[in-house]
Amino acid sequence: QVQLQQWGAGLLKPSETLSLTCAVYGGSFSGYYWSWIRQPPGKGLEWIGEINHSGSTNYNSSLKSRVTISVDTSKNQFSLKLSSLTAADTAVYYCARGNLQLWSAWGQGTLVIVYS
């Protein structure tokens, strides 16, 4: 049974960089794409980007200029960095395991608030 556990700073200021990490326990790490998905308070889901064990990435075009997703296969972890934050980036951020653009396992979510 795969489990995803995520962590990172939850209170940031405009222009700062968000940094989150997700650790994967159980199951295969190499057979999947690993995604970040966010959800602003009271709103819907937005895919941010994904990475596989080889480091191959895909990003949402609307966020691509500010997003970096990286992987550490020695620890079965992957990370998200989102730069130049604004209040519009306030959201719950989820990590998730993907296969053929289907997400069957999710982290618990991290609320990130951008405040001035």
Next chain:
Amino acid sequence: DIQMTQSPPSVSASVGDRVTITCRASQDISSWLAWYQQKPGKAPTLLIYAASSLQSGVPSRFSGSGSGTDFTLTINSLQPEDSATYYCQQANSFTFGPGTTVDIK
């Protein structure tokens, strides 16, 4: 880009009722459609993939149908634990619908 719409935005129904949620794609997506359930404060969970295939462990009262541009999620015999928001997702891209909230009367 393909856009996804859902209707209704919200529905209120009684325990035991049948609930139907519709998802429409702006162009033909064959059967590349998934449904997720999200309860308040929790991460989404995958219910259905390939438009009509039930994810392992999901109760059989959930079913999906459709192809092309029009899809349906049906909850037969609604249970109290089905109170949630349901999202469709175009499953060969990364686009979600806006969601439908199901409340229990």
